[in-house]
Amino acid sequence: MSADERVFVIVGASLAGARAAETLRAEGFTGRVLLIGQEDEVPYERPPLSKGFLQGKDAREKAYVHPREWYAEKDIELLLGRRAVAVHPQARTVTLDGGEQLAYDKLLLATGSRVRTLDVPGADASGVHYLRTYPDSEALRAALSRDPSPQVLVVGTGWIGMEIAAAARGYGCPVTVVGTDRAPLRKVLGDEPAAVFRKLHEANGVEFRFESGVREFGSLDGAVRSAVLDDGTELAVDLVAVGVGIRPDTALAEHAGLAVDDGVVVDASLRTSDPDIYACGDVASAYHPLLGRHLRTEHWANARAGGKAAAKAMLGQDVSYEQVPYFFTDQYDLGMEYCGWAGPGDYARVVFRGSTEIVDGKAPEFIAFWLTDDDRVVAAMNVNIWDVQDDLSALVKAGFSGTPADPARLADPSVPLSALLPT
Structure with a gap:
C-alpha cells in the first residue's frame, strides 16, 4: 500500500491529538489524517482553564493549538x-456515535481523562462546579466575578484546587478549602514544600479545613447554600469548586480488549498491546526507560511531547519516549516549574537552595531538590527562579542514571547549577 492511501485516525482532539496530527504532516505523511473530538472546540491547551483564562487575563483563543483554518491548510480532517463509541482491532475500524464506521491503518488514542465527581447528597445542585473544559472554565469565571462576591468552597487540595483558590481570591471572593490530607499538595511535594503553599494561601486570606471531606450540600431553590463537613461543621457557601482528581478515559481501550492498568498500557514507543494502536497523553501508562517503570502523567508537557512521539512511532520511526515529567503552576505571585518523579517512597529528603519563607505575603525564590538515600536527584522544583529547567532536568536524568550529587553544593546558591552537572 502506498503512503498516500493509508488512513491514520486520532481519537481525541486534544493537545496531544493535535500535536500528533501536526507531526504526521511535518514528517511528510501524505495519507488521510482524521482527528475526532467530542467537543465542538478546536484543540486547545488546558492549563489556561485554571490559570490565565479563569483569572480573566487571557483570551480564549490564546490556548488554541492552531486556528481552525490551519487544519484545513494541512488537510487534517x-x-x-463527534464521539468514538467503539474500536474493533480485528477489523481495524472505529465506530462513531450515529453508527458511522471509520477504517484505519494506524489508530492513536488521545482520549485524555474525566473528572472525578463527588457522590454525596446535594452534589447536583446548581453552583457546584467542576473544571475540565472551556465551558466549565467560562461558567466558573462568570460565577467568581459576579457582584457581590460569592462565598467559595474549594473541595480538593491538589493543583487544580489550589489554582482555583488563587483565582477566586483574585476576584475578591472569601475562600475556604477542604481536603482529606493535612496540607495542600503534600502527596505530590512532601511536607516541607507543601508547607510553603499552605503559608502562601493563608497569607492571601484562604482558610483551610484539613483531614476532612464534604458529607452533604444544602440547597435553596436548587442552588447550593451550605456544605456539611465530615465532622458535622456546617459552612455557608454560594459556590463550590470541586477538584478531587481525574481518571483516565480508557473506555475505548477496554472495549477493544487492550491492556489497561491505571491507563492504557503502552511500551516505550507508545504502542499498545495491539501493534496498530498507540496511546499518549493523560490516558497512557507508558514504560519509561530511564525510570524503569510505567508512568501515567497528567500534565501539559506530557501531552505536548507524547503526541509528537506517538506520531513518529506510527510512521515506523524508532521511538523511545524518555520525556522527564514536567509541570508548572501559577498561584498569586508564585510561579513554579517541576521536573522529575518523586512520589511517596521515591526519595529520602528535600534539599532547598534559598529561603522558603513568605515575607509580607510575598512568594519566596528558591529551588528544591528531592534526593534518594544515596543522594541522587530524582526531582527538582524552581520557584520564581527562571531559565534553570535545562540544568535541573539534566540533574534529574543524571540521578535516574545512577549519578549522585553533593547535597551541600546543591544547597549553596553561590555554586552555579551548571557546575553540578556530571562531566
Missing part, C-alpha cells in the same frame, strides 16, 4: 462534536 476535523470531526468535532
Whole structure:
C-alpha cells in the first residue's frame, strides 16, 4: 500500500491529538489524517482553564493549538462534536456515535481523562462546579466575578484546587478549602514544600479545613447554600469548586480488549498491546526507560511531547519516549516549574537552595531538590527562579542514571547549577 492511501485516525482532539496530527504532516505523511473530538472546540491547551483564562487575563483563543483554518491548510480532517463509541482491532475500524464506521491503518488514542465527581447528597445542585473544559472554565469565571462576591468552597487540595483558590481570591471572593490530607499538595511535594503553599494561601486570606471531606450540600431553590463537613461543621457557601482528581478515559481501550492498568498500557514507543494502536497523553501508562517503570502523567508537557512521539512511532520511526515529567503552576505571585518523579517512597529528603519563607505575603525564590538515600536527584522544583529547567532536568536524568550529587553544593546558591552537572 502506498503512503498516500493509508488512513491514520486520532481519537481525541486534544493537545496531544493535535500535536500528533501536526507531526504526521511535518514528517511528510501524505495519507488521510482524521482527528475526532467530542467537543465542538478546536484543540486547545488546558492549563489556561485554571490559570490565565479563569483569572480573566487571557483570551480564549490564546490556548488554541492552531486556528481552525490551519487544519484545513494541512488537510487534517476535523470531526468535532463527534464521539468514538467503539474500536474493533480485528477489523481495524472505529465506530462513531450515529453508527458511522471509520477504517484505519494506524489508530492513536488521545482520549485524555474525566473528572472525578463527588457522590454525596446535594452534589447536583446548581453552583457546584467542576473544571475540565472551556465551558466549565467560562461558567466558573462568570460565577467568581459576579457582584457581590460569592462565598467559595474549594473541595480538593491538589493543583487544580489550589489554582482555583488563587483565582477566586483574585476576584475578591472569601475562600475556604477542604481536603482529606493535612496540607495542600503534600502527596505530590512532601511536607516541607507543601508547607510553603499552605503559608502562601493563608497569607492571601484562604482558610483551610484539613483531614476532612464534604458529607452533604444544602440547597435553596436548587442552588447550593451550605456544605456539611465530615465532622458535622456546617459552612455557608454560594459556590463550590470541586477538584478531587481525574481518571483516565480508557473506555475505548477496554472495549477493544487492550491492556489497561491505571491507563492504557503502552511500551516505550507508545504502542499498545495491539501493534496498530498507540496511546499518549493523560490516558497512557507508558514504560519509561530511564525510570524503569510505567508512568501515567497528567500534565501539559506530557501531552505536548507524547503526541509528537506517538506520531513518529506510527510512521515506523524508532521511538523511545524518555520525556522527564514536567509541570508548572501559577498561584498569586508564585510561579513554579517541576521536573522529575518523586512520589511517596521515591526519595529520602528535600534539599532547598534559598529561603522558603513568605515575607509580607510575598512568594519566596528558591529551588528544591528531592534526593534518594544515596543522594541522587530524582526531582527538582524552581520557584520564581527562571531559565534553570535545562540544568535541573539534566540533574534529574543524571540521578535516574545512577549519578549522585553533593547535597551541600546543591544547597549553596553561590555554586552555579551548571557546575553540578556530571562531566
